[in-house]
Amino acid sequence: MGLPMAGHLLEAGYPLTVNTRTKSKADDLLARGARWTDSPKSAAQQADVIFICVPDTPDVEKVILGADGIIHAARVGQIVVDHSTISPSATREMARQLAERGATLLDAPVSGGDVGAKNATLSIMVGGDPSAFNQVKPLLERMGKTITHCGGSGTGQLTKLVNQILVSITNLAVCEALTFAMKNGLVAHKTLSAVGGGAASSWQLLNLGPKMVDEDFRPGFMIDLQQKDLRLCLQAASEAGLELSALPLVHKLFNQAQADGHGRDGTQALFDAVRKRAVSDQ
Amino acid sequence: MGLPMAGHLLEAGYPLTVNTRTKSKADDLLARGARWTDSPKSAAQQADVIFICVPDTPDVEKVILGADGIIHAARVGQIVVDHSTISPSATREMARQLAERGATLLDAPVSGGDVGAKNATLSIMVGGDPSAFNQVKPLLERMGKTITHCGGSGTGQLTKLVNQILVSITNLAVCEALTFAMKNGLVAHKTLSAVGGGAASSWQLLNLGPKMVDEDFRPGFMIDLQQKDLRLCLQAASEAGLELSALPLVHKLFNQAQADGHGRDGTQALFDAVRKRAVSDQ
Numbered sequence: 001m002g003l004p005m006a007g008h009l010l011e012a013g014y015p016l017t018v019n020t021r022t023k024s025k026a027d028d029l030l031a032r033g034a035r036w037t038d039s040p041k042s043a044a045q046q047a048d049v050i051f052i053c054v055p056d057t058p059d060v061e062k063v064i065l066g067a068d069g070i071i072h073a074a075r076v077g078q079i080v081v082d083h084s085t086i087s088p089s090a091t092r093e094m095a096r097q098l099a100e101r102g103a104t105l106l107d108a109p110v111s112g113g114d115v116g117a118k119n120a121t122l123s124i125m126v127g128g129d130p131s132a133f134n135q136v137k138p139l140l141e142r143m144g145k146t147i148t149h150c151g152g153s154g155t156g157q158l159t160k161l162v163n164q165i166l167v168s169i170t171n172l173a174v175c176e177a178l179t180f181a182m183k184n185g186l187v188a189h190k191t192l193s194a195v196g197g198g199a200a201s202s203w204q205l206l207n208l209g210p211k212m213v214d215e216d217f218r219p220g221f222m223i224d225l226q227q228k229d230l231r232l233c234l235q236a237a238s239e240a241g242l243e244l245s246a247l248p249l250v251h252k253l254f255n256q257a258q259a260d261g262h263g264r265d266g267t268q269a270l271f272d273a274v275r276k277r278a279v280s281d282q
Numbered sequence: 283m284g285l286p287m288a289g290h291l292l293e294a295g296y297p298l299t300v301n302t303r304t305k306s307k308a309d310d311l312l313a314r315g316a317r318w319t320d321s322p323k324s325a326a327q328q329a330d331v332i333f334i335c336v337p338d339t340p341d342v343e344k345v346i347l348g349a350d351g352i353i354h355a356a357r358v359g360q361i362v363v364d365h366s367t368i369s370p371s372a373t374r375e376m377a378r379q380l381a382e383r384g385a386t387l388l389d390a391p392v393s394g395g396d397v398g399a400k401n402a403t404l405s406i407m408v409g410g411d412p413s414a415f416n417q418v419k420p421l422l423e424r425m426g427k428t429i430t431h432c433g434g435s436g437t438g439q440l441t442k443l444v445n446q447i448l449v450s451i452t453n454l455a456v457c458e459a460l461t462f463a464m465k466n467g468l469v470a471h472k473t474l475s476a477v478g479g480g481a482a483s484s485w486q487l488l489n490l491g492p493k494m495v496d497e498d499f500r501p502g503f504m505i506d507l508q509q510k511d512l513r514l515c516l517q518a519a520s521e522a523g524l525e526l527s528a529l530p531l532v533h534k535l536f537n538q539a540q541a542d543g544h545g546r547d548g549t550q551a552l553f554d555a556v557r558k559r560a561v562s563d564q
Contacts, residue, residue, distance in 0.1 A: 036477070122360055123476065125476050155468060157475065159463070161462065162463045162482075166455050166459045170528075173528065177445075177451075180428070180529075193430070195441065199503075237462055241465070244462070249527055279524065
């Protein structure tokens, strides 16, 4: 994700310094004029705005708080934008520590996938100080189409988790409906078009439904990453004292899909796990 | 539903004979030129095509197989179109009995609600003999916009149940996501617009989400009717040897909503039951 996103900033004429864990991944950006630097800390020494895009909470903690982390070069007025999807409470704690140095952390997770990153059509959900948000908004608009300031620190992450709860349970709706349809001998593609235009309609139905029917499990968004996000959802729900039903259910079913070897398949492979268990549980 | 649907046939110039359990409900149609008749049987004696629109399986069985039922006047070439949402297996059995008299039953449940019935924008999912379907298609086109022939007898009902599985589990996705959002202090309407444009989007989110936030539980589609349909889904799943997870879960949660007095509220009142239990289950 980070590569095309950084590329849009470069294209727009912003001077760009990059650091990645695997340097070869930055080759394309370096060839196009970006400068290399050896650590998050040295990147922070050279930049007014620092963008982070890594997989999970511990990765962001290492980039910000680690031995070579941003915090050791943080200064007043500096803005750190974290595009990773991570824990809202860990986000608030890192924002607090950066604020002690005068720097501002904005949580800014994205949705829209690889395609959205390439085409600069991402949805970006931002939490944190509103004036810092307004300062970096022109930069975010180079990378995304729907930029929402959701509220204080952590609210961008929480909004992204709301998104993931919707995405995963709606996906499960499609899996169970198609399992029911196909086991009852309905012509699946015809069923999809009969129900796709009304109250049953969803992005998941229209986009993943046909792939489920065709057993095309190539990833848009991988199950392993969906599960990482669902763990964040469950953790945040627990921290808020919430007991949900469908969220843990879909997490369990994705676990079964992973156990079946679908971890690196797209989330539509949930269908395979749901169907298998629905039919064999007799 | 039946009143506006029959009205479209009358408007189109078809001669119409009506029978309803409560005669006053037909007053509007009679004032507009429809003829009254005293039973389904006498309606069948006068008509080439008979439309049924009643609540549940036993109601249709009474209209077709009862003492004054259609079957006692059924004749070769006659077509019976059932717009009710009922059991697919009961449908197939009634189709078999009508076929013994030479008549054809088409199951033709609709979706799109009161508004769709009034505006003739219903989706109509039809199962049964294709040539009978082609004969009545011009009539169905007076009442609906998306007319799909799904396959043999019962497949219209099965397709409608697929629709209801999607609708109810997607509804649950919105309930849990909004419960999560509001308990975490997010501004709910802002959250809806931040996530409503991408992979999390659904008809349920866009149409019922704002009503949930505003606690506007006035019915579009009533929970009592949704539960009737979900019982049909569970029964048909069981008959097909299917063990689903989210479908029984959402049925249980709608039970709780009914126990809370939401039976005659719209399906968006599921939110109230989900939120109450999510917060109190500690």
